[in-house]
Amino acid sequence: xxxxxxxxxxxxxxxxxxxxxxxxxxxxxxxxxxxxxxxxxxxxxxxxxxxxxxxxxxxxxxxxxxxxxxxxxxxxxxxxxxxxxxxxxxxxxxxxxxxxxxxxxxxxxxxxxx
Numbered sequence: 559x560x561x562x563x564x565x566x567x568x569x570x571x572x573x574x575x576x577x578x579x580x581x582x583x584x585x586x587x588x589x590x591x592x593x594x595x596x597x598x599x600x601x602x603x604x605x606x607x608x609x610x611x612x613x614x615x616x617x618x619x620x621x622x623x624x625x626x627x628x629x630x631x632x633x634x635x636x637x638x639x640x641x642x643x644x645x646x647x648x649x650x651x652x653x654x655x656x657x658x659x660x661x662x663x664x665x666x667x668x669x670x671x672x
Contacts, residue, residue, distance in 0.1 A: 607638055
């Protein structure tokens with residue numbers, strides 16, 4: 559399904575990852591930093607995710623079929639579509655758009671006046 563190379567982590571890297579997970583479990587982030595995305599940003603991401611799902615369904619594709627076309631993990635696509643994880647990378651968004659026969663446009667706009 560995916561032609562990208564898989565990289566094996568060394569035992570030291572796996573141990574470091576386990577240590578980080580334990581530290582996070584013991585002291586999770588409880589306050590959202592002020593420089594993170596706000597509600598309007600989340601709404602835009604959710605709108606994008608809903609467009610992916612709608613287009614996938616309109617084309618009669620399953621999650622697995624779209625994931626294979628885009629070269630992404632089917633479980634990751636399912637989590638994205640169900641908003642369990644709606645923070646895709648830009649590369650993933652572009653790959654999904656191309657796999658649906660669409661193009662993705664990225665740009666800047668001025669925020670609405672307060």
